[in-house]
Amino acid sequence: MKKEEFLVELEDVLQREEPCNETDILEEYDEWDSLSKMAIMAFYSKNFGINVTLNDLKELKTVEDLIKLAGDKIDA
Amino acid sequence: MSLNKFNKVKISGISVVVPENEINIYDEAEYYDNSIKKIDRMRKMVGFWKRRVANKEQTALDFAYNAAINLIEEMKIDVNTIDALLYVVQKPDWLGPVNSYFLHHKLGLSKECIATDIVQGCAGWVFGLYIASQMIESGAHKKILLLNGDTPSIGIDPSDRNQAPIFGDAGSATLLEYTDQTQPSHFNIDTIGEGYDAIISPFSANRFGLNFLKDEDFEKLSILRKEKATLPTGNTQPLLGSYIDGLKVFDFTIKQVPKTIKTLLEYANTSQSDINLLALHQANKQIVQGVGTEAGFDLAKVPYEAFEMYGNNTMCSIPTVLSMLDKDIKKENVCCCGFGNGLISAAAILNLSDTYLGEIKTFKKPEYVWANTDEYIDYWRKKMQGQV
Numbered sequence: 001m002k003k004e005e006f007l008v009e010l011e012d013v014l015q016r017e018e019p020c021n022e023t024d025i026l027e028e029y030d031e032w033d034s035l036s037k038m039a040i041m042a043f044y045s046k047n048f049g050i051n052v053t054l055n056d057l058k059e060l061k062t063v064e065d066l067i068k069l070a071g072d073k074i075d076a
Numbered sequence: 077m078s079l080n081k082f083n084k085v086k087i088s089g090i091s092v093v094v095p096e097n098e099i100n101i102y103d104e105a106e107y108y109d110n111s112i113k114k115i116d117r118m119r120k121m122v123g124f125w126k127r128r129v130a131n132k133e134q135t136a137l138d139f140a141y142n143a144a145i146n147l148i149e150e151m152k153i154d155v156n157t158i159d160a161l162l163y164v165v166q167k168p169d170w171l172g173p174v175n176s177y178f179l180h181h182k183l184g185l186s187k188e189c190i191a192t193d194i195v196q197g198c199a200g201w202v203f204g205l206y207i208a209s210q211m212i213e214s215g216a217h218k219k220i221l222l223l224n225g226d227t228p229s230i231g232i233d234p235s236d237r238n239q240a241p242i243f244g245d246a247g248s249a250t251l252l253e254y255t256d257q258t259q260p261s262h263f264n265i266d267t268i269g270e271g272y273d274a275i276i277s278p279f280s281a282n283r284f285g286l287n288f289l290k291d292e293d294f295e296k297l298s299i300l301r302k303e304k305a306t307l308p309t310g311n312t313q314p315l316l317g318s319y320i321d322g323l324k325v326f327d328f329t330i331k332q333v334p335k336t337i338k339t340l341l342e343y344a345n346t347s348q349s350d351i352n353l354l355a356l357h358q359a360n361k362q363i364v365q366g367v368g369t370e371a372g373f374d375l376a377k378v379p380y381e382a383f384e385m386y387g388n389n390t391m392c393s394i395p396t397v398l399s400m401l402d403k404d405i406k407k408e409n410v411c412c413c414g415f416g417n418g419l420i421s422a423a424a425i426l427n428l429s430d431t432y433l434g435e436i437k438t439f440k441k442p443e444y445v446w447a448n449t450d451e452y453i454d455y456w457r458k459k460m461q462g463q464v
Contacts, residue, residue: 015117015121017113031117034309034311035121037323038323039362042362042366042369046370051331053327
């Protein structure tokens with residue numbers, strides 16, 4: 001998946017009305033709640049075959065960190 | 077995993093009852109900063125919309141009884157031919173005797189009909205089918221009435237946004253019969269006892285001393301009742317309430333439940349494309365779709381509308397899904413999977429093509445029901461004094 005595509009998908013996964021940018025701080029999103037975290041876990045499992053844990057998500061600061069979590073599954 | 081196949085069991089009919097009282101999440105905007113957008117987001121992501129909840133005078137027993145009466149009437153069942161009654165419950169009216177004896181009496185069942193309760197939660201319908209199927213397959217019983225009832229909403233404060241919007245209450249009745257024709261059904265049950273504390277009501281019975289609180293304990297109780305625990309998510313919940321480790325449960329459902337289903341498909345020598353419908357426990361929309369996807373199903377075969385209309389009514393959710401199906405949906409190969417507190421993941425592949433599916437009915441108060449708690453207390457006072 002291309003990075004640009006991922007950012008559009010992310011907007012949908014979080015059910016956010018504003019676009020997502022790499023430098024955005026996740027904690028500053030109103031939508032960064034437990035529901036979104038579960039949606040991310042399901043999205044990574046379904047699209048990348050990666051099992052993300054809540055602890056993995058707790059470590060993240062920015063959207064860029066979220067992209068890094070997918071490793072080579074998201075093209076830079 | 078526990079894999080089993082039965083050949084002589086037919087599921088003849090299913091009937092579901094829900095309470096009249098409907099709560100719509102759009103009427104609860106006060107909990108969402110009065111923002112319709114926030115509610116829209118919840119609805120889209122998890123399917124929060126409507127749910128049916130019991131009032132405090134209604135119990136699981138009432139719903140199960142009402143569903144039984146409806147099924148007996150609709151299918152014109154001769155109650156004298158029922159030779160076993162199984163009542164699946166986790167919130168009984170009283171702890172002894174098992175509540176099925178009361179149901180046995182009120183339904184007018186015969187002395188030859190055995191009765192017992194089965195204690196299970198969200199997987200309680202599939203688990204009940206599993207027990208009943210063995211009783212029929214062994215030749216010991218010919219016609220079994222399986223009742224389910226639950227009131228998960230009782231005791232949850234409406235301001236508890238972790239739990240209140242999820243749960244609905246309901247009862248269901250299912251008739252299973254012996255058939256001469258070979259009619260295979262396949263089951264797979266995975267039991268994860270280690271997860272016993274992922275969904276638990278730790279203060280609901282005798283470990284808490286519910287039956288032997290002394291006068292002086294009530295002061296302590298009134299303080300404990302107000303205590304709230306702050307969850308890692310930042311939300312709070314009452315210490316004495318039922319506890320759900322949401323993320324642990326989510327992890328279990330997304331990883332274990334699809335495995336249970338896939339193993340069962342392999343065992344039954346079938347595939348996702350041959351299954352007409354995947355009727356999952358309606359935990360919430362996000363979980364239903366997550367499990368459906370991970371199990372390799374086209375989501376068009378995985379309904380979640382029952383959750384939107386009635387909430388997660390635990391062990392009655394699969395009967396609710398089945399009762400909402402369009403008449404023209406093929407039901408030869410239906411995969412059902414109940415999962416939840418235990419932890420347990422229980423799946424079955426069933427042939428429901430000849431199963432009577434009634435419409436979901438609104439609860440009607442049975443004649444036996446005491447008008448309120450005071451009347452109930454008064455009844456027992458008089459009974460013990462030999463006046464009733």
